[in-house]
Amino acid sequence: QELDEYVITSEIRKNMGTFFEAYVKSLEQPTDQMGVWISGFFGSGKSHFLKILSYLIDSQKTVKGRRPISFIEGKFEENDETLALIKRASEQPNQVALFNIESKAEADSVNSKSAVVKVFNKVLNELRGFSGANAWIAEMEETLANNGQYEQFKTAFERIADLDWVEGREEIFYNEDSVIEALSEVTEMTIESARHFIESGEANYEISDESFAKKVKRYVDQQPDNYHLAFLADEMGQYIADNGQLMLDLQMVVE
Incomplete structure (x- = not known):
């Protein structure tokens, strides 16, 4: 309907x-000029426009069994250049x-020099099915996944704790x-080494x-040829406001 x-x-x-x-x-x-800023007055429809863009870009999304572009193509002329570009992208x-960056950010994060990259990292972790609440747990999950041990770890944890991993990690x-115990069983680390792994990861x-960029690249490299990942952050202007440090952090993430 939307x-x-x-x-x-x-x-x-x-x-x-x-x-x-x-x-x-x-x-x-390929280009390093990959950032887009949607500007406009309050109430001008920026968030709605961004949401529609997200539907049209995401090749994995279907609405009632249909590709999103099928809902809007009748609103363009048959040979419209913009429609051709949308089809090409999709x-x-x-x-x-x-995501809405204000709702994803921690309450006191605006005072952090790395506030923006922390939010983007959280979003990527959640996208991959890893922990969004604790970045160091997500790092452990990613390490296990990269070594082909993540599913084994979840199975071992659920057996040992009698608890689903997604619930248990909270x-x-x-x-x-x-x-x-599950780490030691799956990775063949000793109990002492596994404990140190957990404690050092948290601390x-x-x-x-830079490390976030490398993390994104690792993930993209694991995907099919020509795969693209787009982060669409709503309310960025309101979140940054006149905070120069946050704007600099956003600039560094984009670069």
Whole structure:
């Protein structure tokens, strides 16, 4: 219904054309100019526009068994260049992470020098099915996944703790002994080594712009050819406001 009822005005069509022209160009010729800022007055429909873009980009999304583009193509002329660009973009193996940055950020995060990258890291972790609440747990999950041991670990934990892993990781300190035992069983680490692995991960975990970029690249490299991952962050302007440090952090993430 949302796609069906979306009215594509001449201004929206123009902005869609600008966006998808740049997006398709990046598919054909890799570029480091990958950031897009949607600006407009309060109440002008920026969030709705961003949501519609997320539907159209995401090649994995279906609505009532239909591709999102099928709901809007009748609103364009048959040979419309913008429609052709949208079709070209939607044919790629794209995945979209759409999120409201204010709702994803921790309450006191605006005072952190790495606030923006921490939110993007959280979103990526959740997209992959890893912990969003604890980044160091997600790092452990990713390490296990990269070594082909994640599913074995979850099975071992669930047997030892009699608890689903997704539920158990939310109360990690109550379930620490079970985590350590499962790690030791799956990775062949000693109990002592597994305990040290957990304790050092919790105490020393940090995410930087550079390490996040490497993390994204590792994930993208594991996907099919021509795969693209798009982060669409809503309310970024309101979140950053006049905080120069947050703007710098966003710039570093994009670069």
